[in-house]
Amino acid sequence: MTQTITPAPIRRSVEVKVPPARAFEIFTASASRWWLKTHSISATKSPIKDVVIEPRSGGRWFERGEDGSECEWGKVLAWEPPSRLLLAWQINADFKYDPSLTTEVEIRFTPAANGTLVALEHRLIERMGERGVGMRDAFTRGWGLLLDSYAQHAN
Amino acid sequence: MTYVSTALAALADPTRRAIFEQLGDGPRSVGAIARGLPISRPAVSQHLKQLKEAGLVSDHADGTRRIYRIDPAGLGALRQWLDRFWDDALAAFKAEADAETDREAEE
Numbered sequence: 001m002t003q004t005i006t007p008a009p010i011r012r013s014v015e016v017k018v019p020p021a022r023a024f025e026i027f028t029a030s031a032s033r034w035w036l037k038t039h040s041i042s043a044t045k046s047p048i049k050d051v052v053i054e055p056r057s058g059g060r061w062f063e064r065g066e067d068g069s070e071c072e073w074g075k076v077l078a079w080e081p082p083s084r085l086l087l088a089w090q091i092n093a094d095f096k097y098d099p100s101l102t103t104e105v106e107i108r109f110t111p112a113a114n115g116t117l118v119a120l121e122h123r124l125i126e127r128m129g130e131r132g133v134g135m136r137d138a139f140t141r142g143w144g145l146l147l148d149s150y151a152q153h154a155n
Numbered sequence: 156m157t158y159v160s161t162a163l164a165a166l167a168d169p170t171r172r173a174i175f176e177q178l179g180d181g182p183r184s185v186g187a188i189a190r191g192l193p194i195s196r197p198a199v200s201q202h203l204k205q206l207k208e209a210g211l212v213s214d215h216a217d218g219t220r221r222i223y224r225i226d227p228a229g230l231g232a233l234r235q236w237l238d239r240f241w242d243d244a245l246a247a248f249k250a251e252a253d254a255e256t257d258r259e260a261e262e
Contacts, residue, residue, distance in 0.1 A: 010234065010237050010238055010241055012241045012242065012245050013245075014245045014246070014248065014249045015249075016248075016249050016252035016253060016256075017252065017253055017256040018252050018255060018256055022252075022255075023252060026248065026251055026252050026255065027248060030251065033251055034244075034247040034248045034250065034251035035244065035247065036243055036244060036247055115252075115256075118245070118248070118249075120241060120245060122237060122241060125234060125237065
């Protein structure tokens with residue numbers, strides 16, 4: 001297979017009733033209050049206590065477990081309240097932090113009639129396919145091998 | 156890796172594997188896929204739907220036809236996981252933001 005297909009970015013948006021500055025604040029400073037506690041990537045499997053997005057470009061983005069352990073998610077690429085936040089999602093397809101991998105999560109906060117439109121785009125996810133699960137290798141060796149492997153796992 | 160399991164299950168079926176293999180040679184319409192297999196077009200469509208739900212193939216309209224292609228490098232399954240992840244995360248974020256507005260309204 002010689003063709004290259006680039007996956008479209010993941011795009012999601014929600015409308016909230018607070019103004020952009022407050023929406024930005026809730027998204028970042030209050031992340032611990034809404035971030036799903038089950039979505040931990042921590043190796044210690046400790047439940048998430050805090051999700052921290054440091055309020056500056058170059059800041060860290062990480063989870064802190066109830067046992068105090070910290071696990072990186074990525075970093076802050078652009079900190080532009082109240083309108084825009086750009087995060088580096090550096091978790092690979094094995095759900096491990098990988099500083100050599102950068103996918104981008106951009107969140108835009110736009111004034112809307114009754115509050116704020118929060119639009120999220122997670123892009124460059126094709127980079128995840130270049131490492132981690134080794135699927136790319138399987139593909140270059142041919143579909144047959146990959147399919148055999150799939151079938152074995154599935155049966 | 157839980158996100159891969161849907162893909163594995165989808166490919167456990169020999170017919171779906173055959174369809175997936177055909178798409179490995181390049182994008183195809185439903186009709187073109189059906190011509191190479193001893194099953195009906197509706198049956199092919201049904202299998203394609205399941206492959207799509209597993210994140211293994213994607214489709215787009217070309218006139219009145221639908222063209223199917225493989226999602227690159229098995230990313231479909233990962234993408235599906237991310238889709239759900241962001242759905243859940245944004246829903247939780249909205250609930251938190253709206254709860255705050257409601258609290259203020261009561262005060």
